[in-house]
Amino acid sequence: MSTLTAPTVPVETQEHYLNSNYGIRSWLLTVDHKRIALLYLASITLFFFLGGFFAVLIRLELLTPQGDMVQSETYNKLFTMHGIIMIIFFLIPAIPAVLGNFLVPMMVGAKDLAFPRINLLSWYIYILGGLISLGSIVVGGVDTGWTFYTPYSSTYSNSYVIAAGLGIFVAGFSSILTGLNFIVTIHKMRAPGLTWFRLPLFIWAHYATALIQILATPVLAITIVLLALERGFHIGIFDPNLGGDPVLFQHLFWFYSHPAVYIMILPGMGIISELISCFSRKYVFGYHFIAFSSLGIAVLGFLVWGHHLFVSGQSAYAGLIFSVLSFLVAIPSAIKVFNWTATLYKGSISYQAPMLYAFGFIGLFAIGGLTGLFLAALGLDVHLHDTYFVVAHFHYIMVGGTVMAYLGGMHFWWPKMTGRMYPEGWARFSALVVFIGFNLTFLPQFILGYLGMPRRYHAYPPEFQVLNVMSTAGASILGVGYLLPMIYFLWSLKYGPLAGPNPWGATGLEWRTASPPPTANFKEVPIVTEEPYEYSIREIKVV
Amino acid sequence: MSDMHSAAQPSHLTHHFDTVEQQRDSASLGMWVFLAQEVMFFGGMFLAYLIYRSSYPSAFAEGSHHLDVVLGGINTAILIGSSLTMALAVYGAQTGRRGMLVLCLLATMALGLAFLGIKAVEYHHKYVDKLIPGMAFSYPGPNGNHVQLFFGLYFAMTGMHALHMVIGIALLVWLINDARKGRFTPEYHSHIEIFGLYWHFVDIVWIFLFPLLYLIGRHAGTGGAH
Numbered sequence: 001m002s003t004l005t006a007p008t009v010p011v012e013t014q015e016h017y018l019n020s021n022y023g024i025r026s027w028l029l030t031v032d033h034k035r036i037a038l039l040y041l042a043s044i045t046l047f048f049f050l051g052g053f054f055a056v057l058i059r060l061e062l063l064t065p066q067g068d069m070v071q072s073e074t075y076n077k078l079f080t081m082h083g084i085i086m087i088i089f090f091l092i093p094a095i096p097a098v099l100g101n102f103l104v105p106m107m108v109g110a111k112d113l114a115f116p117r118i119n120l121l122s123w124y125i126y127i128l129g130g131l132i133s134l135g136s137i138v139v140g141g142v143d144t145g146w147t148f149y150t151p152y153s154s155t156y157s158n159s160y161v162i163a164a165g166l167g168i169f170v171a172g173f174s175s176i177l178t179g180l181n182f183i184v185t186i187h188k189m190r191a192p193g194l195t196w197f198r199l200p201l202f203i204w205a206h207y208a209t210a211l212i213q214i215l216a217t218p219v220l221a222i223t224i225v226l227l228a229l230e231r232g233f234h235i236g237i238f239d240p241n242l243g244g245d246p247v248l249f250q251h252l253f254w255f256y257s258h259p260a261v262y263i264m265i266l267p268g269m270g271i272i273s274e275l276i277s278c279f280s281r282k283y284v285f286g287y288h289f290i291a292f293s294s295l296g297i298a299v300l301g302f303l304v305w306g307h308h309l310f311v312s313g314q315s316a317y318a319g320l321i322f323s324v325l326s327f328l329v330a331i332p333s334a335i336k337v338f339n340w341t342a343t344l345y346k347g348s349i350s351y352q353a354p355m356l357y358a359f360g361f362i363g364l365f366a367i368g369g370l371t372g373l374f375l376a377a378l379g380l381d382v383h384l385h386d387t388y389f390v391v392a393h394f395h396y397i398m399v400g401g402t403v404m405a406y407l408g409g410m411h412f413w414w415p416k417m418t419g420r421m422y423p424e425g426w427a428r429f430s431a432l433v434v435f436i437g438f439n440l441t442f443l444p445q446f447i448l449g450y451l452g453m454p455r456r457y458h459a460y461p462p463e464f465q466v467l468n469v470m471s472t473a474g475a476s477i478l479g480v481g482y483l484l485p486m487i488y489f490l491w492s493l494k495y496g497p498l499a500g501p502n503p504w505g506a507t508g509l510e511w512r513t514a515s516p517p518p519t520a521n522f523k524e525v526p527i528v529t530e531e532p533y534e535y536s537i538r539e540i541k542v543v
Numbered sequence: 544m545s546d547m548h549s550a551a552q553p554s555h556l557t558h559h560f561d562t563v564e565q566q567r568d569s570a571s572l573g574m575w576v577f578l579a580q581e582v583m584f585f586g587g588m589f590l591a592y593l594i595y596r597s598s599y600p601s602a603f604a605e606g607s608h609h610l611d612v613v614l615g616g617i618n619t620a621i622l623i624g625s626s627l628t629m630a631l632a633v634y635g636a637q638t639g640r641r642g643m644l645v646l647c648l649l650a651t652m653a654l655g656l657a658f659l660g661i662k663a664v665e666y667h668h669k670y671v672d673k674l675i676p677g678m679a680f681s682y683p684g685p686n687g688n689h690v691q692l693f694f695g696l697y698f699a700m701t702g703m704h705a706l707h708m709v710i711g712i713a714l715l716v717w718l719i720n721d722a723r724k725g726r727f728t729p730e731y732h733s734h735i736e737i738f739g740l741y742w743h744f745v746d747i748v749w750i751f752l753f754p755l756l757y758l759i760g761r762h763a764g765t766g767g768a769h
Contacts, residue, residue, distance in 0.1 A: 110559065111559040112559035114559075114569040115569075115573060116559065118573075176580055180573060180577060183576050184572050184573045187572060188565055188568055188569045188572060189559075189560075189565070189569070214576055214580050215579065215580070215583050217580070218580045218581070218583040218584035218586075218587075219583050219584070219586065219587050221584055222585070222586075222587035222703075225703070226587070226699065229699055232677065233675075233676050233677025233678070233695070233698075234676055235676045235677070235691075235694075235695025235698070235699060236676065236688065236691050236695050237591055237692065237696065237699075242689070242695075243688055243689045243692050244595070244692060245594075248591060248594065252587055520558075525561070
């Protein structure tokens, strides 16, 4: 067997981006997008487990109704740090900065991103922002919630608001620079023959993401600056005593932070398009619709921030318009889901681990998206606002959606990144564990929220305990589901079978080169002569 | 242009680009994207300004009377002048006139420093008059609170603009050094060109700041003029 496969599988001695040089300097000063992707991978994984640690403490506290494990101030800090770390330092960079960084240049047939040194700079900026935020935790933490609402954050909180804000401000620029690099790369670095409508949908999704990163992130940056000035110098902009308006902060904050949700989910949708097509061996149904729905989500995403302010004293007319606009976002989202489903139709589907994650994504994203419509409805939102229903809704999008897609993508491209296959059986098992654990954690929270349990309290009436115990039990299962891939991915680095250039028989330029790819990605500049996702033609050719 | 095509691999072509044109276009597009980001960054403050200006027009007019329109006007002229020298610097780079390039960059830097110097004088006056929020701000009269809001925005906006000037001047030091060494040629001067875009952008921000902060409402005659 080994003699048969030996000629087709690239031998280890070949030079690639991992073994082209060694030593800590060759990593910390690298300008290779693939190595920078791995630097990001290591750092966001670290932050993921740190954010997860805070989640563990939150779930432990909520195991009992009394609020007896930590004090309420400490609990405030726990959910704040959980939110900041998971959103700013994990979810936002997760897919773009790791998989996007690795794959965008390869998928467009380029040797690197347009600005390799800016790419490295973005990682250092991310690390600096992370260290500042970690520093703010070590000295005492911040208790405002990740939303930093004024006037609590500007006037009353006695925690380290400015330090935590500075960390987010700095990290924002790493996101901006990543987006800038993607936009220029996708415009200017495409291989000969790679027209816009031959691009993988992963690229379209990242292009839409990059637009949001460029246009929304700076608004958060200036909002944090104004918050710091308000806190430090009392300029009055958010202070009603001086004629300022605390609600203006909410407007500015959500002008970034709602589009930021799409920074988190759009790249995940890009991954799902690749996975669904590859594992049903079919051209993506409605390619153009999926491509433009990414841009549609990006554009509409900028117009819906006011649905966070239905109960903040916003005018009823503004609420009405924001409600309608929020409903509209469901259209491009549904276009994607329906087209993925149509792609599956009569496909020859195989159930490898990445595909299991893709199935998980579609189901959980549908639940998360539909409950988003509940919250976009003016009347219902008054009942559900600031309850666990909201918490469950956005976890279905961010964890059920983004993290599932991220894990699916990691499994799919792991052989490309490392040259090794992960253990398929374990991967399928852990995909199942993640799915079960996730639903057990967050499905009860919909009910809790509907019954009226508010978010951000460490004690609750005893009748809510059963559902909370279910949620905590689910979180433990989910934790195991996240630890398993960590272990077998590391195991596969040494013991995984060699993958070869294209273990999935997938289309896309990244599969036309060795795994791991050489430093310049391709031996010679690839020339594209066919449409994307030509699985049917490929099968015929093979036969 | 013919030189560019005849040279197979110019030394300034970095490894990941196929042609010099591709490299130059990418740099230019990159700067435009960055400036789009800057527009949104300043946009947050302009939004806040517009909201509060329309909420408290008389207090904002009163506040603007305490700004020195002469110094502000001189500074506007200085910045427009620096945009001219910057444009000439790009022209010098395009036509390969090293002396002109270096001279114009130096002039741009000198004008930028003059702007910051005058701004510092203005800030000092505000300090003396106790018009800096957070530093013993005091303003008599019924509009005192709203005037404080005006000055909060004034310092946030002009301060952020000045920070961009400082960054620009720091970049100029580096560009002038490279220009003196003759690093830029008619075929290769993207750094000069895209820095020019940045500098013009910072100027344009001021072109909006000056009328918004210094001029609008001055004719309203609130009586507090000096």
